[in-house]
Amino acid sequence: MNTEIITADNANSYVLRNSRPATEAEHPQLCRIFNDMKLRQHCERDLSLMVGTAYSSGVAVKVSPQAGVVLLDADDIMNMTPDVIEFLIAHEVAHHSIFHAFDAATVATIETLCRTPMPLARLMARICNEILADIAAVSECRNVDAAVEFLSGDDDELKTLYVDLFFNRDNQVPEKLYYCFESAIRLQALGFLVNSEYYFGLLEVGVSAQRGQALSNHWNRVDKLFSHYLDFSEADASALGAVMGAGLYIAGCRYDDQRWYLEIEALGDYGDPLQFLDFKTVEDAYDIIEINSQHIRGIKHPLKHIAYDVVAGAVWSREDDADVAEEFLGFLADNLGVDARLL
Ligand SMILES: [Zn+2]
Numbered sequence: 001m002n003t004e005i006i007t008a009d010n011a012n013s014y015v016l017r018n019s020r021p022a023t024e025a026e027h028p029q030l031c032r033i034f035n036d037m038k039l040r041q042h043c044e045r046d047l048s049l050m051v052g053t054a055y056s057s058g059v060a061v062k063v064s065p066q067a068g069v070v071l072l073d074a075d076d077i078m079n080m081t082p083d084v085i086e087f088l089i090a091h092e093v094a095h096h097s098i099f100h101a102f103d104a105a106t107v108a109t110i111e112t113l114c115r116t117p118m119p120l121a122r123l124m125a126r127i128c129n130e131i132l133a134d135i136a137a138v139s140e141c142r143n144v145d146a147a148v149e150f151l152s153g154d155d156d157e158l159k160t161l162y163v164d165l166f167f168n169r170d171n172q173v174p175e176k177l178y179y180c181f182e183s184a185i186r187l188q189a190l191g192f193l194v195n196s197e198y199y200f201g202l203l204e205v206g207v208s209a210q211r212g213q214a215l216s217n218h219w220n221r222v223d224k225l226f227s228h229y230l231d232f233s234e235a236d237a238s239a240l241g242a243v244m245g246a247g248l249y250i251a252g253c254r255y256d257d258q259r260w261y262l263e264i265e266a267l268g269d270y271g272d273p274l275q276f277l278d279f280k281t282v283e284d285a286y287d288i289i290e291i292n293s294q295h296i297r298g299i300k301h302p303l304k305h306i307a308y309d310v311v312a313g314a315v316w317s318r319e320d321d322a323d324v325a326e327e328f329l330g331f332l333a334d335n336l337g338v339d340a341r342l343l
Contacts, residue, residue: 011261012061012062012063012069014258014261015054015055015059015061015071015261016050016052016061016069016071018052018053019050019051019052019053019054019071020050020051020052021048021049021050022034022049022050022051022072027049027051029082029085030049030051030072030077030085030089031049033085033086033089033090034047034049034070034089034093037089037090037093037140038093040140041090041093041094041097041136041140042097043093043096043097044097045062045065045066045067045068045096045097046066046067046068047067047068047069047070047093047096048067048068048069048070049069049070049072049089050069050070050071050072051071051072051073051074051077052071052073052074053073053074053075054071054072054073054076055262056073056076057072057073057076057077057080057088057150058070058071058072058073058088058089058091058092059071059092060092060093060095060096060133062096068096070089070092070093070096071092072088072089072092079154080150081146081149083141083143083145083146083149084146084149084150086141086143086146087137087138087141087143087146087147087150088137088150090136090137090140090141091133091134091136091137092133094132094133094136094137094140095129095133097136116230116232117232117233117234117236117237118237118269118270118271119232119237119240119241119269119270119303120229120230120232120237120303122269123181123182123269123302123303123306124226126182127181127182127185127186128222130182130186131185131186131189131222134147134186134189134190134193135193135202135215135218138190138193138194139202139203142203144190144193144194147190148162148163148166148187148190151183151186151187151190152166152183152187153180153183158176158177158180161174161176161177162177162183162184162187163187165177165184165187165188165191166187166188166190166191167191168191169188169191169192169195169221169225172228173185173188173228173302175300175305176339178301178302178304178305178306179302179305179306179308179309181302181305181306185222185225185226188225189218189221189222189225192218192221192222193218196217196218196221198217198218229301229302231300231301232299232301232303235295236295236296236299236301236303237270237271237303238270238271239292239295239296239299240270240296240299240303240304240307241267241269241270241271241276242276242288242292243288243289243292243293243296243307243332243335243336244266244267244270244276244307244310244311245267245270245273245275245276245277245285245288246276246279246285246286246288246289247285247289247308247311247315247332248260248263248267248277248310248311248314249277249279249282249285250282250285250286250328251311251314251315251318251319251328252318253277253314254277255273255274255277260314263310263311263314264277266307266310267310270307289331289332289335290335292335293335293336296335296336296337297335297336297337299337304336304337304338305338307336308332308333308336308338311329311332312329312332312340315328315329316329326340
């Protein structure tokens with residue numbers, strides 16, 4: 001067993017371990033779009049493109065302050081249209097390009113976030129970053145349909161619910177989409193963007209020239225989207241962290257095992273992962289789930305579904321016996337009060 005501890009220094013090589021640089025010979029179209037986007041977005045960071053296994057369709061990996069990677073998942077991009085791939089690449093390049101340009105616009109929102117419990121603040125900050133990258137990508141690609149298609153996924157039933165959010169931006173996200181809350185809010189923010197008075201201006205001059213008033217207007221709308229989901233307390237956060245840690249421990253997660261890097265990072269939103277994973281036996285972990293069960297059943301918040309989803313994803317990807325996985329996830333879902341979906 002590899003028990004190397006993940007640090008900021010080696011986390012990137014772990015994330016990139018199953019990937020290799022995209023070459024002109026093998027991926028001419030990807031390279032062309034990527035080079036084009038780098039030029040258009042004036043990215044100061046030295047970027048390279050890699051293709052392989054990623055935990056989502058695309059990931060922006062910061063290797064150093066001066067260098068970064070855009071990693072695309074080889075399987076996911078096989079099923080995408082060229083327009084959607086272009087949106088995805090533009091979005092990932094934007095993660096490397098835009099932050100300093102938008103700092104001022106986001107400060108107000110970030111200050112609000114600091115007053116909410118940590119997992120909620122981190123979730124919102126993450127979604128804000130995604131929305132910024134979406135704005136840049138839509139303005140570079142001039143194609144909002146590709147963005148909607150990318151965000152609404154390929155499950156036909158859920159797709160209808162997602163697309164509905166794009167058109168009905170004042171609606172709350174249905175509970176069925178809570179585990180993918182990020183995509184749902186991004187679709188609503190996108191809906192506001194393309195129906196705004198500043199959208200065509202943005203397309204004309206590009207994102208870097210169009211900051212200031214237009215984006216702070218947009219940010220006010222995004223703030224309103226979040227206002228439905230502020231009912232989440234510190235007590236909710238610690239109960240969820242405890243149960244998530246217990247679930248991951250039962251699934252085999254240990255603090256010093258780098259294969260659990262992503263899960264430990266997700267757990268870190270709730271507090272100290274070392275404490276959440278501090279069990280002597282698996283039975284102790286089961287006890288923690290049951291002790292917190294009643295409190296957590298009373299929580300009606302996307303974070304509960306997201307936390308369950310992290311554990312469920314870990315169990316499905318690591319447990320060979322489908323019956324064992326199903327039984328454990330049924331137990332966990334029951335205690336949390338969520339639907340046990342098959343991932
Ligand atoms: Zn992103």
